[in-house]
Amino acid sequence: MIDSTKGQVSYINPDDLHKNPAFTNVVAVTGLVKTIYIGGQDAVDASGTIVGKGDIKKQTEQVLANLQAALKAGGAELEHVVKWNLYVVQGQPLQPGFEAFQKFWGRRPDPPVITAMFVSGLANPDFLVEMDAIAVVPQ
Numbered sequence: 258m259i260d261s262t263k264g265q266v267s268y269i270n271p272d273d274l275h276k277n278p279a280f281t282n283v284v285a286v287t288g289l290v291k292t293i294y295i296g297g298q299d300a301v302d303a304s305g306t307i308v309g310k311g312d313i314k315k316q317t318e319q320v321l322a323n324l325q326a327a328l329k330a331g332g333a334e335l336e337h338v339v340k341w342n343l344y345v346v347q348g349q350p351l352q353p354g355f356e357a358f359q360k361f362w363g364r365r366p367d368p369p370v371i372t373a374m375f376v377s378g379l380a381n382p383d384f385l386v387e388m389d390a391i392a393v394v395p396q
Contacts, residue, residue: 342389
């Protein structure tokens with residue numbers, strides 16, 4: 258029985274789906290929660306300067322720092338993220354960006370669901386990667 262006065266987030270990896278330590282296949286949210294939607298974050302600092310031109314690792318680090326700041330502003334932490342969308346410009350190597358993400362995520366359990374897309378370009382031709390997120394904070 259679920260206590261209807263609290264929210265709950267369940268991370269589910271069904272036996273008949275591939276299990277990958279980098280993401281969860283299904284996230285179910287029930288009860289009273291606050292949901293935070295974070296728009297696409299690019300590799301710009303607070304002044305609007307592009308960080309890491311030509312370097313997907315440095316850009317990924319900046320994108321993740323921006324996402325963390327956005328989460329904090331919404332009253333959430335990294336562990337509250339239930340969904341990432343990742344957009345990578347075609348031709349960019351994934352490994353440096355993935356390494357930056359793994360360092361950022363650390364050893365937190367229950368990684369969120371993720372969708373990754375290769376795109377022909379982003380809002381600025383110097384952007385190599387963009388991420389948005391959905392976070393759920395049980396109340």
